[in-house]
Amino acid sequence: MDERCKALWEKLSAALKPQVSADTFKRWFSAVELTKATDDELTFHVPNNIYQFWIESNHMTALQSAITDAVGAPRTVRFLTAESDDDNDFSAPEARKTNGSGHSKTVGLGLSLNPRNTFESFVVGPNNQIAHAACLAVAQAPARTYNPLFIYGGVGLGKTHLMQAIGQYLWAKKKTSKVMYLSSELFINEFIDAIQHNTLVKFRKRYRQADLLLIDDIQFLAGKERSQEEFFHTFNTLFDGHKQIVLSSDRPASEIANLEHRLVSRFEWGLTAELQPPDIETRLAILRKKARALEIKLHDDVYQFLATRIRSNVRRLEGALMRVASFASLSGKELTQETIEHLLKDILLEERRQTVTIEQIQRKVAEHFDVRLADMTSKRRPASIAFPRQVAMYLARELTKASLNEIGDAFGGRDHGTVLHACKLVKKRMHEQDNIRQTISFIDSALQR
């Protein structure tokens, strides 16, 4: 207790004594120490939690009025117990330990936030640096810098994680702040419910009181006109009241079809941050972090393999890791490349579909049949070139999501009929001739590696 606090505490005690009985003062306040005094907060050190509970429940009015007497204005009062120094008062809510029946609510802050989704557990890479920095800035100083904050990116890239991290950060810092996290679908449902039961006023009040509104998957508002209107007003109320709004979507605001222009323009008002698929280093870092969190130990090659092969989606990456790890711990077998490939058959297959491009196919086919890449798009059509070209078209049809027209365009502006014919022809010849089928499946698997 430094000199200043000591002097302040003496003043406080003098103001407190007439308000409580002598016995109460001796019993509850003689053991209290004032350890920190700032312009808006006083921190008191008490021997154990019964002091905090009892003073908070019974002597708060007396204490507050003593504070007002001593320093001229009310202050936020904080208690620190010897036991809780490193426990519940400062740390995030998940540090609270209990098995009590009502416990789950405390962890979820009563707002369905996953306690695992924090800034600490988020792996930052070049792909999400800006989004992460923006979210952190928002969490540290809500409604100051970026309002609204609009995060977008594909599935499983961390939108929800970042949003929940903001919510938890803010909540951990200030328990009284009203954080609302919900998906736009829930917003719509509650809105419909409110219309049905004629409780619109209650509905509005609920959302318009939030200090921080986090709405996930805002793209689902598309096409729901009345919900959009309701949201528009909620948005304005919060924005005008200097409350922070954070939105997430799977695409930029301007690309959400059937979304009113006034909403689009509002969404683009603050900061828009994109989340991109992670690069290989980030993927490795994510795997290692996740493995550490789950206390999994795997060989370095396994991480390398997973990071190289699964590129598009962090959620899938984590799922693959879980699968490999549980297989390893359940079977106790050595993990070879083959077993992993077998284990993750479906995931890897799905990955390939997305990553093979028409250009890659053309290159591989040209290489295999020993023709020039230019022949793939040229008008020349001797059998030695035409057939490889048809094979490439067939593979493009099978392995990519491109339409017939797109494939035609990629092969030197050919007609969709030509592509269709090529596919039919190749299929027929595959059926008839074993060696052709083998060749094609060889190219196919080479492409997918």
Next chain:
Amino acid sequence: MKFSATKEKLLEGLQQVQNVVSTRTTLPILSNVLLQAKEGAVHLTTTDLDVGVRGSFEANVDKTGATTLPARRLFTIIRELPSSEISVEVDGKNAASIRSGQSFFKILGLPEEEFPPLPKFENAKVVTMRQKDLHDGLRKTAYAISTDETRYVLNGVLFSFKENKLTLVATDGRRLAMLDIELEFPRSHEADIIVPTKAVTELQRLLKDDGEVKISVGSGQIAFDLNNTLLVSKLIEGNYPNYKQVIPSEAKERVTLERETFLNSLRRVSLLASDKSNSIKLNFSKNNIEITANTPEVGEAKESLPVAYKGRDFSIAFNPEFLMAPLRNLTEDEVFFDLIDEMSPGVLKIQTPFLYVLMPMRVSS
């Protein structure tokens, strides 16, 4: 699995366990009850992963086996069945056919393997006591449990095993109820544990006035074995506050009150205590307590209670609900009310080791 039983036995069995059934829908299996048909009886188990209960009922078991069925649904069906003889048959796919008189029901269950097993108690410290004592002790303390989830260590009853005494404590920061039960156990069994509210509520329903209860304390969990029923619960982790700090040392005034008379007077007067201030005042004067309540713009109530009192005149205000709660749960005819002054806590006592500390409310005089 196949058995038949009377409606009463079946209902009784289900009633013992069905309150625990989880309302959380995340794990469907938790809304089911585990039925295990053994020789002459069917055992029932439910759990919400925090608290679990196992009971049983007598039945004619034709074929042993086990399955799980939706607890609430099963209960409502059994309750509505017209005849007293009920037969239940479960096929290999966990579909149960229930027959009674002209009625037939088929409900679908889940395999027993999915049901989470109740925790095992190995190397647990075991203490045995009379069910009546524990029942009585919980009844006299449990109402003071805090419902404030941020003070999670207070969301339960403290069981303090010390010096051949079991002390039960519950507090919410404004009041505290405490009771001692004499009990013999080895020194090594001394421990302070916090049993969560849900387990306490269930336990109060299960405890009877005769027989014994075997309490096993394991690490982080507790089991209460009531001969044919078993309740297990996780414990609340953390340190229970040092409640002794709350208890006032010496009393200046003591009044002896007839519990029921006092309670009835309080109840009548509290009808006019406002929701907002929610306080009633006790005005002490020679051989009289005047109980008053008034709410501006509503009205006021007043009632006199003759008592033996020779101290100074003074007034003290309490939350009526908090003052009535112990009076409702005590069984004694006489209670002692110890007071110091209008700002210090009042203490209710009875002949046996029990006390209830209640903070007064501030009144603008």
